[in-house]
Amino acid sequence: MSNGGDAALAAVPLPMRGRPRGARWSKRVFYPLAGMLVLFGLWWLGGYWLQHDRSISSFGGFAPAPTLRTLWHLIMTGQLWGIAGPSLYRIAMGLFWAIVIGVPIGISVGLKPPIREMTHVPFQFLRMISPLSWMPVAVLVFPSWNGAIVFLITMAAVWPVLFSTAQGVRRIDPVWFKVARNLGGSGFQLLRRIVIPAIAQDIFSGIRLALGVAWIVLVPAEYLGVTSGLGYAINDARDEFDYSTVTAIVLVIGAIGFCLDAICVAMIRQFSWHRED
Incomplete structure (x- = not known):
């Protein structure tokens, strides 16, 4: 059973044995983009509050x-x-x-x-x-x-x-x-x-x-x-x-x-x- 498992693992292409491509994409693109979207969302909420609060609307x-x-x-x-x-x-x-x-x-x-x-x-x-x-x-x-x-x-x-x-x-x-x-x-x-x-x-x-x-x-x-x-x-x-x-x-x-x-x-x-x- 062990030899069969080793043979099956050896048959798997090398990229699949390492980090999955989806994980690499998430690390390099998705997570940074998500972080910037969160930052922009917080900025938008703060700007909305500044523009609609009459006491500080001059900072809009x-x-x-x-x-x-x-x-x-x-x-x-x-x-x-x-x-x-x-x-x-x-x-x-x-x-x-x-x-x-x-x-x-x-x-x-x-x-x-x-x-x-x-x-x-x-x-x-x-x-x-x-x-x-x-x-x-x-x-x-x-x-x-x-x-x-x-x-x-x-x-x-x-x-x-x-x-x-x-x-x-x-x-x-x-x-x-x-x-x-x-x-x-x-x-x-x-x-x-x-x-x-x-x-x-x-x-x-x-x-x-x-x-x-x-x-x-x-x-x-x-x-x-x-x-x-x-x-x-x-x-x-x-x-x-x-x-x-x-x-x-x-x-x-x-x-x-x-x-x-x-x-x-x-x-x-x-x-x-x-x-x-």
């Missing part, structure tokens, strides 16, 4: 219908690209400097125990300082608000990159270094052939975390001084009581952040040593 612009109309208008007139462009530039520059600073220092911290012991307390202390608290310093040091905002984003993003890089280096098997040195590998070759490939996934994981923190810091940083960007647009629309524009830009912030995070996830999977089916 937060409802889905006026928000989506305003969002469509921003897209069709091209205003949306002018609003989002400066913010994306600041995020890109902040992440660039966070990577330039965080990756080399993280590699040094991971490779050299004395450096790790010396920097642990100072780095933990600096990490716990709110990035926005550096605003007075940034205003004094940098001649423009753009430079100050990039500095604040860098201060927020550098720590996830640094610590993820250092943790990735510490997980590298020391035997790899011994074998490479026995084969005549130099310090630069060890870095290029062993360290960077081994920690690529950790670096992109750190960048993903850094992006989330930087995206949160960006909007309040743009409330002050600048006259462009997503944060400025929200603040300006709020001052003009244009609540549909406020909500439309909030949707844009969420959509752009989601897309940037998806890019980071794709890069993490690309450099992952564990391949999913």
